[in-house]
Amino acid sequence: xxxxxxxxxxxxxxxxxxxxxxxxxxxxxxxxxxxxxxxxxxxxxxxxxxxxxxxxxxxxxxxxxxxxxxxxxxxxxxxxxxxxxxxxxxxxxxxxxxxxxxxxxxxxxxxxxxxxxxxxxxxxxxxxxxxxxxxxxxxxxxxxxxxxxxxxxxxxxxxxxxxxxxxxxxxxxxxxxxxxxxxxxxxxxxxxxxxxxxxxxxxxxxxxxxxxxxxxxxxxxxxxxxxxxxxxxxxxxxxxxxxxxxxxxxxxxxxxxxxxxxxxxxxxxxxxxxxxxxxxxxxxxxxxxxxxxxxxxxxxxxxxxxxxxxxxxxxxxxxxxxxxxxxxxxxxxxxxxxxxxxxxxxxxxxxxxxxxxxxxxxxxxxxxxxxxxxxxxxxxxxxxx
Amino acid sequence: xxxxxxxxxxxxxxxxxxxxxxxxxxxxxxxxxxxxxxxxxxxxxxxxxxxxxxxxxxxxxxxxxxxxxxxxxxxxxxxxxxxxxxxxxxxxxxxxxxxxxxxxxxxxxxxxxxxxxxxxxxxxxxxxxxxxxxxxxxxxxxxxxxxxxxxxxxxxxxxxxxxxxxxxxxxxxxxxxxxxxxxxxxxxxxxxxxxxxxxxxxxxxxxxxxxxxxxxxxxxxxxxxxxxxxxxxxxxxxxxxxxxxxxxxxxxxxxxxxxxxxxxxxxxxxxxxxxxxxxxxxxxxxxxxxxxxxxxxxxxxxxxxxxxxxxxxxxxxxxxxxxxxxxxxxxxxxxxxxxxxxxxxxxxxxxxxxxxxxxxxxxxxxxxxxxxxxxxxxxxxxxxx
Numbered sequence: 226x227x228x229x230x231x232x233x234x235x236x237x238x239x240x241x242x243x244x245x246x247x248x249x250x251x252x253x254x255x256x257x258x259x260x261x262x263x264x265x266x267x268x269x270x271x272x273x274x275x276x277x278x279x280x281x282x283x284x285x286x287x288x289x290x291x292x293x294x295x296x297x298x299x300x301x302x303x304x305x306x307x308x309x310x311x312x313x314x315x316x317x318x319x320x321x322x323x324x325x326x327x328x329x330x331x332x333x334x335x336x337x338x339x340x341x342x343x344x345x346x347x348x349x350x351x352x353x354x355x356x357x358x359x360x361x362x363x364x365x366x367x368x369x370x371x372x373x374x375x376x377x378x379x380x381x382x383x384x385x386x387x388x389x390x391x392x393x394x395x396x397x398x399x400x401x402x403x404x405x406x407x408x409x410x411x412x413x414x415x416x417x418x419x420x421x422x423x424x425x426x427x428x429x430x431x432x433x434x435x436x437x438x439x440x441x442x443x444x445x446x447x448x449x450x451x452x453x454x455x456x457x458x459x460x461x462x463x464x465x466x467x468x469x470x471x472x473x474x475x476x477x478x479x480x481x482x483x484x485x486x487x488x489x490x491x492x493x494x495x496x497x498x499x500x501x502x503x504x505x506x507x508x509x510x511x512x513x514x515x516x517x518x519x520x521x522x523x524x525x526x527x528x529x530x531x532x533x534x535x536x537x538x539x540x541x542x543x544x545x546x547x548x549x550x551x552x553x554x555x556x557x558x559x560x561x562x563x564x565x566x567x568x569x570x571x572x573x574x575x576x577x578x579x580x581x582x583x584x585x586x587x588x589x590x591x592x593x594x595x596x597x598x599x600x601x602x603x604x605x606x607x608x609x610x
Numbered sequence: 611x612x613x614x615x616x617x618x619x620x621x622x623x624x625x626x627x628x629x630x631x632x633x634x635x636x637x638x639x640x641x642x643x644x645x646x647x648x649x650x651x652x653x654x655x656x657x658x659x660x661x662x663x664x665x666x667x668x669x670x671x672x673x674x675x676x677x678x679x680x681x682x683x684x685x686x687x688x689x690x691x692x693x694x695x696x697x698x699x700x701x702x703x704x705x706x707x708x709x710x711x712x713x714x715x716x717x718x719x720x721x722x723x724x725x726x727x728x729x730x731x732x733x734x735x736x737x738x739x740x741x742x743x744x745x746x747x748x749x750x751x752x753x754x755x756x757x758x759x760x761x762x763x764x765x766x767x768x769x770x771x772x773x774x775x776x777x778x779x780x781x782x783x784x785x786x787x788x789x790x791x792x793x794x795x796x797x798x799x800x801x802x803x804x805x806x807x808x809x810x811x812x813x814x815x816x817x818x819x820x821x822x823x824x825x826x827x828x829x830x831x832x833x834x835x836x837x838x839x840x841x842x843x844x845x846x847x848x849x850x851x852x853x854x855x856x857x858x859x860x861x862x863x864x865x866x867x868x869x870x871x872x873x874x875x876x877x878x879x880x881x882x883x884x885x886x887x888x889x890x891x892x893x894x895x896x897x898x899x900x901x902x903x904x905x906x907x908x909x910x911x912x913x914x915x916x917x918x919x920x921x922x923x924x925x926x927x928x929x930x931x932x933x934x935x936x937x938x939x940x941x942x943x944x945x946x947x948x949x950x951x952x953x954x955x956x957x958x959x960x961x962x963x964x965x966x967x968x969x970x971x972x973x974x975x976x977x978x979x980x981x982x983x984x985x986x987x988x989x990x991x992x993x994x995x
Contacts (some may be wrong), residue, residue, distance in 0.1 A: 311994050384770040393899075462897055471949060473867070477887040478876040479766060480869040480895050483855070489864040491685040502775040502862040512847055512857075514779075520897035561710075604683035 228316050229497070230257030230276075232308055232332045233267045233323035237428045238346045238372060242321050242497075243490050249503065258313040264290055271299060276454060278314050280307030301587065308332040310530055313339040319497060322347045323372070325430045326553050328379075328569050330354055334588070341366035344496035346372035352537075353546045355450030370496040371451055372464070374442055377492035378470035379452060383492030386475065393474040394454055396444055396465035397557040398523070399424045403434040404463060408527060414566040416559065418507075424433055424487045433530045433556045442534025446545050449538055455539040461520040461531065468510065469569070477552070486510055529570050533577055543575075543585035543594045550598035551576040562610045576602045612884070615642030615661075617693055617717045618708035620651045622813045623731045623757060627706050628655060631660070634888065635881075637713035642696040644709070644717065648968050657686060663699050665692030686915055693717040698724040704882060707732045707917075708757070710815045710978050711938050715739055725750035731757035733832045734938075736820055737922075738931045739976050740835030755881040756836055762877035763855035763868030764837060773859060778859040779839055781829055782849035784809045786821040789848060799951040801944065809852040809872045818941045822954055823908070827919025831930050835925055841923040846916065848906040855893065865933075871895055888976070899983035900995060914955050918962055928970035928979045936961040939979050939991070949995045960985045 229246065233239045239260070246253045255274035260267040261282045271279055271294060278300040281287045287303035294301065302310050305328070312320055312335035320336035321344045322329055323397070331348030336343045338361050343349070351358060362369055371377050375396040383391065402421050403411050419436045420429060428437070434440035438461075445459050462472075472482045485491045488507050493501070512518075525532050530552070537545040555572040559563045564572065576598060585591050614631065618624045631638045640659035645652040646667045653675060656664055664684040667674045671686035687695050689711070690744065697705055697720035697890075705721035706729045707829060714732030719739070721728045723746050730736070736743060747754055756762050760781040786991070787806050788796050804821045805814060812820070819825035823846075830844050847857075857867045870876045873892050880887070890908065910917050910995050915937070922930040940957040943949045949957065961983060 228741070265719045371828075378864075381770075386887075469867075474895065475887050477879055477883070477891045478870050478892045478894075479763075479880065479887070480889040481766065482854075482869055483865055484865040485863050488863070493863065494862055498862070502771075502860050502864070503863045505863040507863045510859065513907040516905060518903040518905075520901060522898040569871065595897075 227318040228249055228256040229253045229319045230259075230311050230314055230317045231255065231323065231337075232312055232322045232329065233261075233269055233325065233347070234258040234323075234324055235260040235263040236325065237335070237426065237487065238321065238323035238493065242323070244300040245273065245490055245494050246274070246495070248506070251401050252446045252503070253411045253497065254318075257314045259308040259311040266277075267294055270343070275299075277312050277316065278302065278313045279609070280304075291350065298402050307333050309335040312336040312392045317341055319344060322350065323496075325349070327353055327549060330591070331572055334358060334361060337367040337369065338359045338365055340504055342368045342370065343494065345369050346374050348373060348443050349549050351450045352443050352446045353595065355446065355545075356586070357448055357588060357591070359384070359405070369449075369451065370499055372496050373444060373447065374470045374485070374489065374492045376448060376451055376471070379448060379473060381483050381495070382471065382473040382481040383393035383452060386481075388453065390477070391427055391454075391458065391473060391474045392457055392476045393460055394443060394448060395460040395462050395472040395474070396440040396448060396453065397462050397467070397471060397520075399435065399467045400463040400465050400521070401438065403436055404465060404495065411527075412565060412567040416562060417575040419559070419566055423465070425489070427489075430490055430553075432557055433559060433569070436566070437500050438528035438535070439552050442531050442537070443549065445534050446537055450519050456535065459538065460524050460562050463523055466515060466517065466518050468515060468518060477560055484510060505552050530573060533573065540582060542588070543583045544580065546582040546585050546591050546594045548573065548577050550595045554599050556609075558606050564606060570609060572602055572605055575605060582590060611636055611639050611718065613641040613704040614638045614704045614706065615644075615696050615699055615702045616640065616706045616722075617644045617697055617710065617714065617734070618646075619643040619655055619709065620645040620648040623706065623708035623874065623878065626635075627708070627878050628659065630875055630879050630882070631659070631892070636884065637888070638704075641701045642699045643694040644693040649670055653678055656682070660684075661685065662701065664697050664948065665689075667695045675971075682746060690716050693718040693754065697721040699710060702726055704729060705806075706734065706878070707758070710734070710813055712738055712934060715976070719743060719746060722746045722752040723750055723833055725752050727753045727755065729756050729878065731755050733758060733828050734934050735890065737828050737831045737934050739830065739973065739981065741971070742973060742976070743925055744835055755837070756832075757877050757881050758829060758832065759855045759870070759874065759877045761833060761836055761856070762880055764858060766868050767856065767858040767866040767881070768837060771858070774864070775860045776839075776843065776858060777861045778843055778845055779833060779837065780845040780847050780857040780859070781826060781833060782847050782852070782854055783823060783826040784820065784851050784852045784854060785848040785906070786823065787848060788821055797950060797952040798914075804944070804951055807849070810874075811848065811875075814838050814945055815938075815941055818944060818954070819937070821951070822915050823913035823936050824915040824919070824958075827916050827922070828934065830919050831922055841920065846908050848908055849904065851900060853900060853903060869895060882990045915958060918958065925967060927967065928968045928975070931970050931976050931979045932965040932983045933958065933962050934985045935980045939984050939987035943991050943995075949991060953995060957987055957990055960990060
């Protein structure tokens with residue numbers, strides 16, 4: 226039995242992980258949960274899984290939860306420090322890191338420094354601090370296993386291949402809800418339309434990022450750090466069926482690919498049980514029923530953020546931090562209906578266009594650049610919209 | 611530098627192998643060649659690659675070649691014993707076994723007994739004597755690496771996985787030239803139409819086998835021996851683009867697949883260089899250009915030989931020997947325009963339907979059953995057509 230802590234337990238990855246833990250019986254034991262503001266769901270999770278430590282975002286929420294749990298032996302903490310405490314709780318074997326945005330960085334880092342297995346869904350952590358996390362993982366012996374379906378697929382295809390054999394790694398993107406929408410109509414798309422993803426059921430931030438393809442852009446940078454790839458070795462293909470998650474082209478002309486039904490439980494489970502594979506009761510892939518797998522090149526006119534993600538891959542340093550910060554602010558403004566869908570691209574492009582590259586070698590610098598860029602983006606939104 | 615012998619050097623696999631050897635420069639040295647009756651091509655191959663031993667099918671052809679090569683230091687042999695001598699020539703490191711039909715069995719066995727790496731294209735050898743070849747390979751330490759694109763794909767996908775994780779292995783079939791032909795029109799198809807394969811450029815026997823899907827049936831049995839799979843773990847999907855060669859479904863819901871452009875040089879090279887991968891100058895796979903990969907279930911009404919291949923998988927023993935013999939005779943009669951296309955199925959079904967199962971545990975028994983079945987098939991053809 227392995228002890229598991231889940232950062233972001235009330236989100237999409239978190240709840241899927243808990244369903245898996247339940248289905249797998251005595252394989253995993255939940256010792257820690259960190260959530261945001263969904264106190265009532267966290268309470269139910271505590272009742273069911275009996276962790277030893279839980280964290281919420283605010284002091285108030287934590288106090289409320291503590292009151293409800295006063296008869297239970299469970300430590301209740303809060304804030305970023307609270308999530309970090311859950312991440313490096315001494316009884317942890319595995320940490321599922323699934324807090325969205327740069328907010329996931331400090332807890333992810335805490336789990337990595339503790340030398341644990343980190344099932345990583347918080348892609349923004351690697352995007353803004355890939356070099357730092359990599360160095361810390363090397364020092365501590367932490368094992369970072371990707372949870373994103375594309376990266377899980379790459380990880381599986383690469384498993385025994387030598388790095389020198391890899392010629393190109395392709396991540397697929399569903400194309401999101403607006404892949405076929407006439408360009409002139411994209412501008413006016415509502416929050417509801419952006420959240421209506423054709424294939425995956427995910428959190429709001431990542432669903433909007435899928436509609437702009439920024440999600441795939443962040444994943445390019447994530448793959449760069451997870452697998453040590455050069456920008457020229459990374460590619461994206463639109464694949465509306467979302468069945469082939471990634472492809473690894475080898476230098477002898479062979480390509481290995483990983484496929485599965487669109488269910489996040491598959492890559493989550495793999496990250497938890499690796500190198501073992503455990504039977505799942507999920508529906509089987511039936512290609513004769515799917516009939517056709519389609520692939521399209523990425524149209525950068527339709528998805529201009531991909532160009533910026535490519536720039537981030539090439540420039541590295543502070544550029545990905547700024548790109549991520551601008552995008553987080555713009556997506557939040559869109560979800561709060563302060564700006565329209567196409568203004569996401571407008572805000573991100575303009576803010577990133579003014580960014581002055583710096584080293585971003587320390588965590589302090591990363592957070593400073595993040596803060597500064599967020600202010601610029603917020604100011605731009607206030608001024609223009 | 612590895613020494614290589616090629617059995618079937620003037621056939622499709624043989625000539626592709628020699629082109630590869632040439633392209634790879636000093637990696638491989640050709641020491642032996644065995645051919646059928648194409649003396650003039652073998653002569654050119656000898657001039658270019660300077661092997662130390664060559665074999666032809668008949669004594670007459672060998673004498674003719676010897677005369678032409680009298681100034682060269684090359685041993686010229688002939689017949690089945692000649693091919694066997696090439697197969698276990700003492701300087702061999704790798705033997706490419708690519709003689710079509712049961713004719714390939716003795717030389718393949720000789721290479722396996724010699725404990726060499728055997729790059730196996732002669733699928734009929736495994737179909738008729740899988741248990742014998744497997745036992746001999748275990749005893750000698752021979753390394754049998756598949757050359758068929760589907761099996762090479764499975765081999766690559768399985769490399770990383772434990773046997774217990776494998777749930778299902780799917781071989782794809784292009785469907786051949788008659789996949790979309792109305793059933794009523796298939797009967798009258800000519801030799802030229804049957805040989806006009808939409809994807810692969812191959813030898814005549816295997817091309818006709820592709821049109822009847824018997825090739826895929828033989829490959830099912832081949833996969834059973836190569837990978838130790840149960841009949842229920844083996845599946846076929848029609849995939850007209852022939853880009854996904856095989857899929858391995860794992861018990862956790864993940865599927866690994868191998869893809870490549872339709873060029874036999876890719877699996878041949880892999881079998882020669884494994885576990886290394888060497889750069890190839892072949893065209894890259896461009897899925898955005900291919901656009902769509904389609905998959906269809908196999909219609910056993912259209913391709914009734916698949917049902918017989920499934921029976922062979924289940925019954926084993928002498929059944930696959932009889933199936934293969936009846937098919938070899940029927941295909942030859944079709945290629946010689948003695949029978950029509952749909953008579954292949956008729957002859958094979960009728961002959962196999964009368965087959966009485968026996969052990970076929972020794973090579974002698976295998977050849978006896980083969981001879982007997984061939985006579986039955988020949989008699990049927992003579993009587994009816």
